[in-house]
Amino acid sequence: MPRFENEEILGRILKSTIGVIRRRTSEAYANVVIGNAIRELSEKHSFLRYVEIQGTRHTELFEVVAIASDLNRVEPQKIGIATKEFLEKITKSMGKNAGYYFIKEIKEDLPYDYEKTIKELGVDLDLLQLEFITEIKRSLKSQLKNSDILKHSIKALFDILDREIGRDYAFSTISEVVKRFRTEYSLLKYVTINDIRSIQNVDLVSVMSNIDELEPTDVGTAIQKIIQEINYLLGEQGGFTFIEKLRNSFNEGYIFKLGEMGVNINVLQLSQVLVVQHVLKALIDVLSALSTQSYAVLTIDNVTKKLGDKYEFLKYIKIDSMRYSEGIDAISVPPEIDTVRPSEVGRGIQKIMEEIVMSLGEEAGQHFVEKFKKRLGKAYVLRIEEMGVNLHMIDLRRNLAW
Numbered sequence: 029m030p031r032f033e034n035e036e037i038l039g040r041i042l043k044s045t046i047g048v049i050r051r052r053t054s055e056a057y058a059n060v061v062i063g064n065a066i067r068e069l070s071e072k073h074s075f076l077r078y079v080e081i082q083g084t085r086h087t088e089l090f091e092v093v094a095i096a097s098d099l100n101r102v103e104p105q106k107i108g109i110a111t112k113e114f115l116e117k118i119t120k121s122m123g124k125n126a127g128y129y130f131i132k133e134i135k136e137d138l139p140y141d142y143e144k145t146i147k148e149l150g151v152d153l154d155l156l157q158l159e160f161i162t163e164i165k166r167s168l169k170s171q172l173k174n175s176d177i178l179k180h181s182i183k184a185l186f187d188i189l190d191r192e193i194g195r196d197y198a199f200s201t202i203s204e205v206v207k208r209f210r211t212e213y214s215l216l217k218y219v220t221i222n223d224i225r226s227i228q229n230v231d232l233v234s235v236m237s238n239i240d241e242l243e244p245t246d247v248g249t250a251i252q253k254i255i256q257e258i259n260y261l262l263g264e265q266g267g268f269t270f271i272e273k274l275r276n277s278f279n280e281g282y283i284f285k286l287g288e289m290g291v292n293i294n295v296l297q298l299s300q301v302l303v304v305q306h307v308l309k310a311l312i313d314v315l316s317a318l319s320t321q322s323y324a325v326l327t328i329d330n331v332t333k334k335l336g337d338k339y340e341f342l343k344y345i346k347i348d349s350m351r352y353s354e355g356i357d358a359i360s361v362p363p364e365i366d367t368v369r370p371s372e373v374g375r376g377i378q379k380i381m382e383e384i385v386m387s388l389g390e391e392a393g394q395h396f397v398e399k400f401k402k403r404l405g406k407a408y409v410l411r412i413e414e415m416g417v418n419l420h421m422i423d424l425r426r427n428l429a430w
Contacts, residue, residue, distance in 0.1 A: 032145055034107050035095040038079065041111055041146065042093045044137040045118060048130065052122075052276065059092060065117045073110040075102045108149025115151070119160055131157040136402055139395075172285045174247045175235040178219065181251045181286075182206070182233045184277035185258045188270070192262065195225060202232075205257050213250040215242055248289025255293065271407050298411045300373050301365045304345070307377055307412065309356045310404040311384065314396060318388070322352040325359070331383045339376035341368040374415030381422050397423040 032040075042062060049058035063081035070076035078096040099107075119130055135143060135153040143153065182202060189198035203221045210216040218236035239247060259270055275293055278286065286293070308328060315324035329347040336342045344364045351358035365373065385396050397419050401409050413419070 032142070033097075034099045034102055034104060035078075035097060037104075037142065037145060037149075038099065038107060038111065039093055039095050040138065040142050041114070041134075042079070042081075044134050045115070046092065047137055048133045049118075049122065061118065061121055065114055065121060069110060069114055069117065072113075073106065075099060075106065076110060104149055108146065108151050111146060111149070112151045112156070115153075115156060119156075129157070131160055136398075172281060173240045174242060174244055174289075175237060175239045177282065177285055177289065178239060178247055178251060179231075179233045179235045180278070180282060181291075182219070182221075182254065184274060185255065186232055187277065188273050189258070189262070199223060199225060201258070201261060205254055205261075209250065209253060209257075213246075213253065215239055215247060215250060244289045248286070248291045251286070251289070252291050255291070259298075271405060293407075298408065299366055300368065300370065300415075301361050301363055303408060303411050303415070304365055304373065304377070305356070305359075305361045306404060306408050307380075308345075308359055308361070310400055310408075311381070312355050313403050314399045315384070316355070317399075321355045325352040325355060327384060327387070328359070328380070331380050334383070335376065335379055339372065339379065341365060341373060342376055370415045374412060374417050377412055377415070378417045378422070381417075381419075382425065385422055386425075 046055075046058045046062055049061060059081050066076055066079050066081060070079075075098075078099040080094040082092055082094055115131065115134070122130065131153055135157070138146075138153075147153070186198050186202050189201055199221070206216055206219055206221055218239045220234040222230045222232055222234060224230060224232050255274070262270060271293060275283070311328060312321065312324045315327060325347065329349065329352075332342045332345055332347065341364075344362050346360040346362075348358045348360075381397075381400070388396060401419060404412075409419070
């Protein structure tokens with residue numbers, strides 16, 4: 029196992045933590061939260077004075093974090109103790125912005141050899157994640173009612189529509205969906221959508237207490253259907269970040285309760301056009317980290333052209349060679365993709381990924397599938413697996429080849 033210096037260990041932890049926080053909030057917020065935690069902990073662990081978070085004037089994470097080499101003289105076990113306390117403090121200070129799987133996301137961002145190293149120093153990220161979830165459940169002082177969950181879910185969807193498209197569209201869409209589904213889900217007769225555009229001092233959603241007497245799973249089924257319908261109506265306008273925005277609208281208590289009610293935010297209706305777009309976007313993002321965005325798009329262009337005769341639907345995809353540097357904006361995925369059999373699209377995606385992974389070589393190809401899955405997101409991973417894409421097999425073949 030590689031022997032890391034203290035500054036490498038702590039630097040990698042800080043980089044991963046900043047990255048996770050930045051994706052949930054903003055770069056400025058991430059730097060402030062991390063900086064405050066380091067300053068507070070330095071009163072107990074004086075060696076943390078060697079660590080500086082330099083604000084937002086730099087764009088690269090490794091430039092944001094500055095660590096003096098003097099840190100390498102500190103006993104490694106002390107670094108482990110400080111790291112554990114740092115993660116615990118950050119998780120608490122993040123509050124609802126931490127999310128249900130905050131520690132797990134940090135672990136997934138860490139290279140395996142770093143994770144193994146800090147575990148030997150007494151920092152067990154799996155145990156920290158378990159303790160975090162246990163504390164969330166314990167802190168739920170009062171059980172959320174069906175009416176609370178339903179009301180908050182509809183309001184969250186309204187807010188997303190409001191921000192993405194506009195208040196008029198948000199109100200008319202939510203009103204129409206709730207009204208239309210009352211035939212299928214009679215419990216929605218207890219729900220009223222108020223026109224907050226013209227009525228002052230009224231909540232968007234009014235829910236009668238009768239709903240609290242119903243089976244939570246019945247209410248959960250209706251919530252799941254409404255979420256899927258809004259996602260479907262948003263289509264490309266909602267796009268890649270819809271699930272993330274929706275999840276961030278709920279605190280840990282709501283997420284836990286939604287799960288008990290059978291609501292799976294990650295299982296949504298995704299068109300094949302959206303699936304192909306986001307598969308290509310994820311591939312570009314992962315490849316760009318290895319080289320440049322232009323090279324990433326060039327690679328995808330070459331592979332789709334190579335496979336075009338075998339998978340005819342790939343000929344629908346147009347890539348502008350003059351716009352390689354613009355990333356996914358250089359790629360056009362037309363609506364004709366939705367007319368192709370899902371299994372055929374799945375086979376094409378599988379082959380594209382196999383070609384790309386095998387072209388990378390042993391070092392660059394390591395963890396490629398894992399990084400791709402993380403960038404693509406759970407909902408899209410589930411969808412391509414339904415279409416026949418076997419990511420495990422892609423990774424297995426790469427390992428056998430090398």
